[in-house]
Amino acid sequence: MKMNKVDTKKAYQLLWEKITTLELAPGEILNIAALADELGFSQTAIQEALNLLVHDHLVEAPPRGLFVAGLQFSDLEKISTIRLNLETLAAQQAARNATKDDLVILKTLCNEIAGDTIELFELDQRFHQAIAKAAHNTYLADTLNRFYGLSKRLWFLALPYLDFLPSAVKSHINLSSAIREGNESLAMEIMQRHIEEFYLKIQQIIQDKKLILD
Amino acid sequence: MNKKNPPETLVLGIDAGGTYTDGVLLEYNTHQIIATHKSLTTKRDFSIGIENVIKGIELEDPSAIQMVSISTTLATNAIAEGKGKRVALFLIGYDPDLINSFDMGKRFATPHYYYIDGGHDLHGQEKAHLDLPDLLDKTNTIKNKVDAIAVSSYFSPRNPEHEIRAQNAIASICGLPIVLGHQLSTALGSVERATTAALNASLLAVLQEFIIAVRRAMEHRGINAPLMVVRGDGTLMNDEFAARSPVETIHSGPAASAIGGRFLSGEDQALVLDVGGTTTDLALIKDGKVTISETGASVSDYQTSVKAANLFSIGLGGDSHITLDRDNKISIGPERVVPLAFLSLQYKNVQERLKALANQSWPPPYPRELEYWYLQREIPEQNNFTAGEREAIDILKTGPKPAIEVLKSLGFLDTSQVNLGNLWREEVIGKSGFTPTDILHVDGRHTPWDEEASKAAISVFSHYLKWDEDQFQLIFWENVTEIISKAVIHFLTEKEIPTRKDTNNELANWLMDNSFRPEHEQLATRIALKIPIIGIGAPAQVMLDAVARTFYTDLVLPPHYSVANAAGAVAGSVMVTEEILIYPHLSAGNVDVIGYYLQARDNRKEIEDLEAALTEAKKIAEDNALSAALRSGANNPEVIVEVIQDGMDSYRVKAQAVGKPRLEG
Numbered sequence A: 001m002k003m004n005k006v007d008t009k010k011a012y013q014l015l016w017e018k019i020t021t022l023e024l025a026p027g028e029i030l031n032i033a034a035l036a037d038e039l040g041f042s043q044t045a046i047q048e049a050l051n052l053l054v055h056d057h058l059v060e061a062p063p064r065g066l067f068v069a070g071l072q073f074s075d076l077e078k079i080s081t082i083r084l085n086l087e088t089l090a091a092q093q094a095a096r097n098a099t100k101d102d103l104v105i106l107k108t109l110c111n112e113i114a115g116d117t118i119e120l121f122e123l124d125q126r127f128h129q130a131i132a133k134a135a136h137n138t139y140l141a142d143t144l145n146r147f148y149g150l151s152k153r154l155w156f157l158a159l160p161y162l163d164f165l166p167s168a169v170k171s172h173i174n175l176s177s178a179i180r181e182g183n184e185s186l187a188m189e190i191m192q193r194h195i196e197e198f199y200l201k202i203q204q205i206i207q208d209k210k211l212i213l214d
Numbered sequence B: 001m002n003k004k005n006p007p008e009t010l011v012l013g014i015d016a017g018g019t020y021t022d023g024v025l026l027e028y029n030t031h032q033i034i035a036t037h038k039s040l041t042t043k044r045d046f047s048i049g050i051e052n053v054i055k056g057i058e059l060e061d062p063s064a065i066q067m068v069s070i071s072t073t074l075a076t077n078a079i080a081e082g083k084g085k086r087v088a089l090f091l092i093g094y095d096p097d098l099i100n101s102f103d104m105g106k107r108f109a110t111p112h113y114y115y116i117d118g119g120h121d122l123h124g125q126e127k128a129h130l131d132l133p134d135l136l137d138k139t140n141t142i143k144n145k146v147d148a149i150a151v152s153s154y155f156s157p158r159n160p161e162h163e164i165r166a167q168n169a170i171a172s173i174c175g176l177p178i179v180l181g182h183q184l185s186t187a188l189g190s191v192e193r194a195t196t197a198a199l200n201a202s203l204l205a206v207l208q209e210f211i212i213a214v215r216r217a218m219e220h221r222g223i224n225a226p227l228m229v230v231r232g233d234g235t236l237m238n239d240e241f242a243a244r245s246p247v248e249t250i251h252s253g254p255a256a257s258a259i260g261g262r263f264l265s266g267e268d269q270a271l272v273l274d275v276g277g278t279t280t281d282l283a284l285i286k287d288g289k290v291t292i293s294e295t296g297a298s299v300s301d302y303q304t305s306v307k308a309a310n311l312f313s314i315g316l317g318g319d320s321h322i323t324l325d326r327d328n329k330i331s332i333g334p335e336r337v338v339p340l341a342f343l344s345l346q347y348k349n350v351q352e353r354l355k356a357l358a359n360q361s362w363p364p365p366y367p368r369e370l371e372y373w374y375l376q377r378e379i380p381e382q383n384n385f386t387a388g389e390r391e392a393i394d395i396l397k398t399g400p401k402p403a404i405e406v407l408k409s410l411g412f413l414d415t416s417q418v419n420l421g422n423l424w425r426e427e428v429i430g431k432s433g434f435t436p437t438d439i440l441h442v443d444g445r446h447t448p449w450d451e452e453a454s455k456a457a458i459s460v461f462s463h464y465l466k467w468d469e470d471q472f473q474l475i476f477w478e479n480v481t482e483i484i485s486k487a488v489i490h491f492l493t494e495k496e497i498p499t500r501k502d503t504n505n506e507l508a509n510w511l512m513d514n515s516f517r518p519e520h521e522q523l524a525t526r527i528a529l530k531i532p533i534i535g536i537g538a539p540a541q542v543m544l545d546a547v548a549r550t551f552y553t554d555l556v557l558p559p560h561y562s563v564a565n566a567a568g569a570v571a572g573s574v575m576v577t578e579e580i581l582i583y584p585h586l587s588a589g590n591v592d593v594i595g596y597y598l599q600a601r602d603n604r605k606e607i608e609d610l611e612a613a614l615t616e617a618k619k620i621a622e623d624n625a626l627s628a629a630l631r632s633g634a635n636n637p638e639v640i641v642e643v644i645q646d647g648m649d650s651y652r653v654k655a656q657a658v659g660k661p662r663l664e665g
Helices: A004-022 A032-041 A045-055 A071-095 A100-111 A117-134 A138-160 A165-182 A184-208 B046-055 B072-079 B097-103 B105-107 B130-144 B161-174 B192-221 B238-242 B252-265 B340-346 B348-361 B386-394 B404-408 B419-423 B438-440 B453-464 B469-493 B505-516 B538-551 B562-573 B610-630
Strands: B008-014 B019-026 B032-040 B066-070 B089-091 B112-116 B149-153 B178-180 B227-230 B235-239 B270-275 B280-286 B309-314 B320-325 B330-336 B374-375 B429-433 B531-534 B574-586 B595-600 B601-605 B634-645 B651-661
Touching: A004 A032, A004 A138, A004 A165, A004 B192, A004 B238, A045 B192, A071 A117, A071 A138, A071 A165, A071 B348, A100 A117, A100 A165, A100 B130, A100 B161, A117 A138, A117 A165, A117 B161, A117 B531, A138 A184, A138 B097, A165 A184, A184 B161, A184 B270, B008 B046, B008 B149, B008 B252, B008 B562, B019 B046, B019 B562, B019 B601, B032 B046, B046 B066, B046 B651, B066 B192, B066 B252, B072 B192, B072 B601, B089 B130, B089 B161, B089 B192, B089 B574, B097 B105, B097 B429, B105 B192, B112 B130, B112 B374, B130 B161, B149 B161, B149 B192, B161 B330, B178 B192, B192 B227, B227 B238, B227 B252, B227 B562, B235 B238, B235 B601, B252 B270, B252 B280, B252 B309, B252 B531, B252 B562, B252 B574, B270 B469, B270 B538, B280 B469, B309 B438, B320 B429, B330 B469, B340 B348, B340 B374, B340 B429, B340 B453, B374 B386, B386 B419, B386 B429, B419 B562, B438 B453, B438 B469, B453 B469, B469 B538, B505 B634, B531 B538, B531 B562, B574 B610, B574 B634, B601 B610, B610 B634, B610 B651
Parallel strands: B008 B066, B066 B227, B089 B112, B089 B149, B149 B178, B270 B531
Antiparallel strands: B008 B019, B019 B032, B227 B235, B270 B280, B280 B309, B320 B330, B374 B429, B574 B595, B574 B651, B595 B601, B634 B651
């Protein structure tokens, strides 16, 4: 895939953002010419960007037409199972391999104060990415990265009903100090609880509010 | 069909200059020009002018175009007009006292610069630990106030470790684009490197948007071909490279002009003078190549370490504003305005008003009454115009008005009292006035527009000065010739031209005067050019003829000289330069050489023996240059490797890969 093309790359970023924040809703039909006009890109760039998003499971391409991938309730479980395992692995590897620079980065992220729920989510995402990087395993980080978009969609779905989650910040601090101490099992444990808590909350909201009808 | 003819290879060259955007459709192998197009540059959005050229060029099957290449003053303009994005610059290991004592802070091209502990020394050894917590704290305070981040660490070309660690950390806490100094320049000047990084960061989004718009315009006309951008030294890079190092496009316009002049004329030794609407640019062709500046490109007083053609530019062009100064001397430029002949063609009442002014006996007409303001586009719906600005718009809604009339209606006497900044910046209102182009309309040498308006204007000027019109023209053209001739001498000698007031330079002044206007009865002096002048740009013939005569040389006007700049955009080669630094690894206390470091971009390697290090470096440099040239669109690039001694026991291994652009199809 020609990801180095300037316009394709930018179009991909814009569309990724629109889909993961549900501005383009699940199931919505994607019209290439209309998107090109609206966003000011060539149709080729939009086409190529959408192909990349098909790869990310964010766009579906049946034999005819293109649309934003639907959200199924079963996705939630599939995604959470994978993330639960990979994130705990990342936490363990980070506790083993983190460099001094990694620790400074984690500490800075812990000290940052989010102004609202969206900022908190972004901060949480950065924190997880920093841990994936501190694991010093490129394949693990790449694999995890692909799930952020899918996770983010579920989270945005629940967003209007979510309370501010200060407990997330608390677990960041604990996780960060476990990694600093090189305590692998503790890091894994905190990460597992942190992820479980997140998905349980989302699951509950989605069920209670009947946000996805399967 | 004649089968002997090779298939046509069509390429489209575009030059987006300060006034006009020119396009040339060219057969690549025969250099034959098939179509040309000229449209006005829209400074608030350069891609509009380019879209017009792509739309306007005459060709039945645009899909046959195999390459589009663009030179543009977009970057230069964005810097000069402060339209670049906001940048935070981190200076790692720089000495604040030193920077302050030489007042160098202004040179960084951004007010948001921060000092961070760290950096390396000449030998690539860590001078101080990188203070990462401080760097991240500062990033957090500034990240919502800027659009990009630049990092330059002390001696980073010798050892970029701190820049790389900084990038890694900053990218973990915010999503802003990050530019590193060592990736743009291997030169050791730390201030220039920081400036280059900051300017590059400020231009990233500007060039990205531009490329996206051009690609879209190409698609609208069914052109599916590689897109190239001209560098400041006239070589080409593909759009992907350009989007990453936009700072390299500074001066790409004048460089393309020089190359186009050489390409169309075939002259291998020549002085190129490109007369545009706003400026006249000078460049030198030596042995078939454009000469390169020893120091890096500079723009708006910022000195960068980017390679660029050796250029000199003066604010005198076909659309320069002609006014009178306080001593009633004719002043030309540097401001560019729309010629009255052009304005009058579009608004009929302008001609009537100008004629009435010329015939008015009392009060006598003033030359400053010739400056007109007009609305040049629709009023943007979203705006933050002041009350005064909105009033000015209302006044101009009924058509162009003399500036002094607008000022009077607003209750002001002078332009300096009124602030209509938004209207000028967003090109809502435009300025028209008396220009060299108008004088060409009067003498009939170049009359595409309304010569009646120009005639009225020259009559106002001549009456006011109590000259007849022929005398006015004669003196005017003498002035133009003198300004350009002095620029030629300054450019070629790099010496300051003495001003008239400088009485210490009596002889120099006399020599100069007597050479331009022979006056002495016994002594004849002449300053002769040993090479011809290549003239480029629409007014070149008229404005340069006398200049060539002054220098006792020929004026060469290549075919299609008015759009040679656009031809130059496709005439360049694709070039990539890779440099590897080799310098000694010293033992503790800098006593013995215990090996050699080989610094290739982000990778560093230690080799004990110097010969082995040089051999290895040559190989890596050659491989890197070759693959980078292929990636940036070169066809069969050739690589030349050279080793340059760079101070004590240090070497710079330079590989330059050059090839013609690879065409689609």
